[in-house]
Amino acid sequence: MITVNNISKTYKVAKRNAGFLEACRNLFHRDYEEIRALDHVSFQINDGEMIGYIGPNGAGKSTTIKVLSGILTPDEGTCEVNGCIPWKNRVAYVKDIGVVFGQRSQLWWDVPVIDSFELLKDIYSIPKETYQMNLEELTELLNLSELLKTPARQLSLGQRMRCEIAASLLHSPRLLFLDEPTIGLDAVSKLAVRDFILRLNQTHRTTVILTTHDMQDIEALTNRILLIGKGRILLDGSPQDLRQGYRTMDEAVAALYREYAI
Amino acid sequence: MKKYLSFFRMRFLTGLQYRAAAAAGIATQFAWGFLEILVYRAFYQADAAAFPMEFSAVVNYIWLQQALLALFVPWLMETEIFSAIVDGNVAYELCRPVHIYHMWFARLLAHRISSALLRCAPILFISLFLPAPYGLTLPTDPLTGILFLLTLILGTLITVSIGVVIYICCFFTISAQGIRIFYSAACELLAGQIVPLPFMPDVIRRVLEILPFASMQNVPLRVFSGDLCGHQLVWAIALQLFWLAVLMAAGWRFAVHAETRIVVQGG
Numbered sequence: 001m002i003t004v005n006n007i008s009k010t011y012k013v014a015k016r017n018a019g020f021l022e023a024c025r026n027l028f029h030r031d032y033e034e035i036r037a038l039d040h041v042s043f044q045i046n047d048g049e050m051i052g053y054i055g056p057n058g059a060g061k062s063t064t065i066k067v068l069s070g071i072l073t074p075d076e077g078t079c080e081v082n083g084c085i086p087w088k089n090r091v092a093y094v095k096d097i098g099v100v101f102g103q104r105s106q107l108w109w110d111v112p113v114i115d116s117f118e119l120l121k122d123i124y125s126i127p128k129e130t131y132q133m134n135l136e137e138l139t140e141l142l143n144l145s146e147l148l149k150t151p152a153r154q155l156s157l158g159q160r161m162r163c164e165i166a167a168s169l170l171h172s173p174r175l176l177f178l179d180e181p182t183i184g185l186d187a188v189s190k191l192a193v194r195d196f197i198l199r200l201n202q203t204h205r206t207t208v209i210l211t212t213h214d215m216q217d218i219e220a221l222t223n224r225i226l227l228i229g230k231g232r233i234l235l236d237g238s239p240q241d242l243r244q245g246y247r248t249m250d251e252a253v254a255a256l257y258r259e260y261a262i
Numbered sequence: 263m264k265k266y267l268s269f270f271r272m273r274f275l276t277g278l279q280y281r282a283a284a285a286a287g288i289a290t291q292f293a294w295g296f297l298e299i300l301v302y303r304a305f306y307q308a309d310a311a312a313f314p315m316e317f318s319a320v321v322n323y324i325w326l327q328q329a330l331l332a333l334f335v336p337w338l339m340e341t342e343i344f345s346a347i348v349d350g351n352v353a354y355e356l357c358r359p360v361h362i363y364h365m366w367f368a369r370l371l372a373h374r375i376s377s378a379l380l381r382c383a384p385i386l387f388i389s390l391f392l393p394a395p396y397g398l399t400l401p402t403d404p405l406t407g408i409l410f411l412l413t414l415i416l417g418t419l420i421t422v423s424i425g426v427v428i429y430i431c432c433f434f435t436i437s438a439q440g441i442r443i444f445y446s447a448a449c450e451l452l453a454g455q456i457v458p459l460p461f462m463p464d465v466i467r468r469v470l471e472i473l474p475f476a477s478m479q480n481v482p483l484r485v486f487s488g489d490l491c492g493h494q495l496v497w498a499i500a501l502q503l504f505w506l507a508v509l510m511a512a513g514w515r516f517a518v519h520a521e522t523r524i525v526v527q528g529g
Binding site for chain 1: 264265267268269271272275276279280342350351353354356357358359360361521522523524525526
């Protein structure tokens with residue numbers, strides 16, 4: 001159960017125009033702009049739900065994920081996940097969650113993927129049997145058997161992505177955050193990952209929060225959508241409601257973005 | 263405990279992955295060790311009485327410094343942690359059920375010990391069989407050996423605890439370049455990595471001996487050949503314990519403070 005109440009987060013960003021003179025002027029005088037990444041965001045998510053968290057670039061999706069996973073401390077507001085405040089008892093809290101940041105890597109660059117997995121096994125103190133079982137299941141479903149022995153630096157983006165997803169699930173988290181997990185995947189891998197997430201949700205009742213720009217992901221996986229724009233939650237409903245009257249999900253979402261001018 | 267040992271294992275595996283680097287490192291250290299010993303020999307032949315350490319003690323100091331280089335050199339840092347802070351990959355580090363201070367301490371320690379283990383054996387072995395007075399001479403009594411190991415461990419922990427503070431600075435400065443260059447230059451001189459501390463002028467030496475830098479390689483490397491013993495040694499160990507406690511406490515506080523104001527770079 002996730003309860004988010006009036007969370008706000010502001011970033012201070014130094015901005016300047018292009019050019020040498022501007023850069024020199026900037027040495028003495030900085031113009032800062034306050035960017036409200038999150039502006040009083042509130043929502044509630046129940047156990048076992050699959051949520052699609054969508055919004056245009058820079059809307060605050062990743063910031064929300066980072067607050068929920070305990071990495072960032074918000075400026076104001078409260079948040080409780082499974083009875084924990086993520087940023088307060090971070091170390092105890094993160095045992096139960098899994099995070100995939102689609103544009104980052106958690107695998108050790110120089111050594112075979114399986115070595116990274118073994119390290120995660122020790123970091124999370126995963127019991128041997130659970131680890132073996134999860135590893136076998138993940139290897140089969142994500143088709144990893146050939147990849148495990150390869151150093152991470154020699155994997156393609158899509159291959160690495162499948163390993164990243166597996167790495168985030170080795171400790172059987174109850175709550176899974178996926179921040180653009182299908183970036184760079186080919187059609188086969190994309191379908192495999194989708195099937196896998198669906199199965200995970202059905203068999204383990206894992207709560208999944210998914211941010212993506214791929215509307216097919218959203219349609220295939222989620223039964224509830226949260227739309228965020230300019231740091232505010234604008235819409236909370238099912239994909240069917242959202243799509244009404246449009247041919248494709250992409251058109252529906254683009255129309256929404258225009259309507260809200262975000 | 264197991265998770266920390268696991269970092270060690272990972273680092274060791276990474277080190278083994280690059281054989282050519284280890285071989286090149288060993289060759290460089292041999293060349294450098296010989297060079298230094300020859301320079302000192304020239305000085306000692308001119309007037310051996312003018313120097314504060316025995317020639318054999320200097321030779322031991324140099325061979326041990328070369329063999330255990332990875333434990334003490336200031337420029338050996340886990341660069342992955344710096345790049346993780348700069349590009350935002352640190353997000354993953356922060357969603358592990360380990361406090362970043364403990365994790366980075368373990369990783370840096372693992373890095374240093376595993377690099378040292380990979381490299382020290384050939385240098386120690388060969389330098390033991392070099393003809394006197396150019397070879398390494400083992401301490402005569404076991405107590406010196408035990409004290410050497412104890413001070414070696416304390417010195418390594420101090421080096422690592424300063425390293426972690428430098429990592430955390432990077433959260434605030436974004437680029438670690440400046441602070442690393444400054445620290446490397448200062449540490450090499452003040453810790454006795456260029457010239458052993460007893461060779462410093464008396465007034466300067468007395469100040470330097472109190473600084474944490476003197477608690478790093480200076481103590482164990484001089485204990486080994488009996489240059490540091492008795493009353494002075496007790497004092498040196500007490501100072502090592504003091505600096506270790508101060509640096510770890512300060513580093514921990516600093517890490518807790520940094521954690522609440524973290525910004526993850528790049529989306």
